[in-house]
Amino acid sequence: MKKYLIIACFGLLCLMTIYLLLPGVHNGKKFEVYVAKQTLEPGEKLDENVVKKQAVTKKEGWMIDDFKKVEGKNLQKKVSKGRFLDMSDFNSRPVVNYQINEGEYSIKTKTEYVNGGDVSEGDVVDIIFTPRQVSGKIGNQQGQVIAQGTVISVRTQQGQNIKDDKRNPTPYAITLKVTSEDALKLAWGQENGALSLFLRSQGGVN
Structure with a gap:
């Protein structure tokens, strides 16, 4: 009888432990x-x-x-x-389907160069190059389209997605899906002048 009482007490203790430890x-x-x-x-x-x-x-x-x-x-x-x-x-980034000879390239930018700061992931943009003005030299400073790409992400100076940065939602770097040839043009453009974006179409990534 004593043996069964011990077993019963042990079983009751186990049930109470489960009852207390399991949330909810x-x-x-x-x-x-x-x-x-x-x-x-x-x-x-x-x-x-x-x-x-x-x-x-x-x-x-x-x-x-x-x-x-x-x-x-x-x-x-x-x-x-x-x-x-x-x-x-x-x-939150769109899933991108890359073709042969395509990849991602990031450019630094300012709000005034990004269609008033209203460029979003999935938008198709033209990238316009404007030559850097040389002191004392008057030349043709007209911009020209040097590449076209799809916006993959827009990030702030803190490296956050612009939609997630509540403190300073200002575009600082934009990552684009471009061809390798266009990536070379963008690299040259960043070193020799200013790059700005012209919004061609809004929407999803192809």
Whole structure:
């Protein structure tokens, strides 16, 4: 009898430990987070038709409980059906399809050189080169288009995406998708004059 009493007490102690240690068990609190309703592919943009809510008793920091945090963002990797959505699965940058001889090139810039600061990821722009004025020499200072590219990111001086920098949302560096030939022209242009952007079209990345 004493043996059974000891076993019962031990079992009760175990149950009490689980009851106290597991978050949400003793108070019945649950959290709703998002999971993939179907398998999602890299580059796919999320909408509420491809996800669903699932209740959990413990919400980890990487779990997503507010769909607005990821709505319209691109998946950076494949997400299997039923898997919890992870903040690290997403990026605000557009997923770019590079052709042969294409890559990324960054140029430093100022607000007045970036269409009034209103150039966004996915926009197609012409890059205009204006020669640096030589002291005491009068020449043709007219600008010319030396390249065309797609905006991949717009960053502030602190290295943050311009949309995320609340303190100083001023364009400082713009990364463009360009050909290798255009990258060489941009490198030369930065050394010999000023580069400014002309917005050709707004929209997604091809």
